[in-house]
Amino acid sequence: MHTADITIENITKIEGTAGLQVKIENDKVVDLKFLIKDFRRFYTEAVKGKPLVAVPTFLSRICGTCSIAHLFCSIEAIEKSQGIVPSEQTMKLRRLAYDGLMIRDHALHLYFFVLPDLLGIDSILDIPEDHDNFGHQLLHDSFDIKNVGSELTTAIAGAIIHAPLPTIGGFLKLPDPTQFPALIQKLEGIRVQVLRGIDAFFKMPDTMVRNSDYLALRNDNEFNFLQGNVVNTSGKKIAEEQFHDFLRSVIIPYSQAEGYVFSDTKEDYFVGSLSRINLNKDLLNKRTVADIGQYLSVFPSDNIYHNNLAQAIEILHCIDDAIEILGSIKLVDEKPVVQPHVAGTGVGVIEAPRGTLYHLAQTDEQGMITNYDVIVPTAQNQINIENDLKKYFEQNLDKDEQTLKLEAEKIIRAYDPCMSCATNFLKIEWIRS
């Protein structure tokens, strides 16, 4: 292929709208643009002047699929701005609800979006109604896995999307513990199906290897999506409050979302499950590790397709983590922590399903929001996605256009990007520059 313009107008089987433009001249990729096309909603501007109590549920509307991640990150940022310290019980309940989110959200990506790539078909809608068909088995596994994840989140947080019960300082209503034995039984019931999925994604033959840095939260005591320091491959450790200082936003004029460069390394960086397993696999639940040792040995990995395997492993981890908490937690009657409003600044950093998520909240002494900022995983991964695609196209220009398009979509899909998340906010620094 000497000279060509390759355009994918709408990348499918992802969350939101994105496209790809590639210009090839004389057997060289001279231009490649990953285009985030969702229109911005300027939600970080919209919350200014609003009372802080209204903000987490509003910002959960940044994203339909990981609304719980934005809800919890916003709650954390506002709690810190107010000096509110949630109870140990609240943190355990948040962790339970979050385990449910990870189980459901990862399963949606793996089985509804990626599985057709694994099977060499267009869509799960094309999987035959044949119980002996492997695709049929995996798809029906996913229905059970997603349902159990949703039940877990609903039991704790009230709903899987825009959950009503988590609030600043705790929960508006505590879960009914009589549901827990049945939940444990259901979680135990899907383990075998999840293990089948791990094996399937382990065997996915695709490879796209390129060196980049990896960033994730790390809690030295346990595998924890909600609490820790941001670490990278070379061992840099940054407190949540300092994370923003290490990022430089990059103007991508054709994209509706900024990219980011991590100032401590010259490489581009990746956030997401692959980072978490690369950096934290020693902290995974012991029962999970006992059952998946052979699959874990591929990590640390620079193969972007192993993000799929890493997500499948995280599903099992979340199941085992939830089983442990549900089996041991003794609920006491608690009301949300409430304190008089103060002027303050708070930062929340958590691991959303797609990677490290940052919320910053500033309030005045009446408890009104004066400034808000959000940095989402997909914006951080943009540069990495483009660099992967450039490498892929440069190495495969002998292939026909249809194959190139299909493989490019598969690489993008492996990142599990989310355009709704990437286009919610407004980066003021860019405008000033």
Added chain:
Amino acid sequence: MDTNLKLKIGWFSFTCCEDSTILLTELLNDHLEEWKKVIDFKHFKALKTNNSIEGLDVAFVEGAISSESQAEELKKIRDNCKYLVAIGACACTGQPSSSRNNFATDEINFKTAFYMCHFDYSKDVKKIDQFVKVDDYVNGCPMNKDVFFSTMDKYLKMFKIIS
């Protein structure tokens, strides 16, 4: 009743968090098998690459309209479907995606103006019935699933797919 007959539907998303799409993917856990027998998903970008908007019986549209290009796309969908259903709060009411319509201060307008000049933003974000005729509304954030079920059922019966 022709058992091979299927309701030809399209599912479309504009400016929103796509929570109704996510809810629909959850409903598929329990309903995909039965729906595949009676529904032809001709356009469903979250689930398939080979999509078509031609000859739709019903188009389900979530999200608000942020730009002229989105408005044109919406009109094209309307021209290609017999019935159109607004899905979720942003499509039905504009909110919360239309929050930017309320940004009043000059300072904020200056900031948003940069983006609005560089991309195809309309001055205001609008709900979909400001552009096209809407036959049914499934409100909610995300959509109310019981209303969605009854709406789907209504069209399956109207097109004599089920009795």
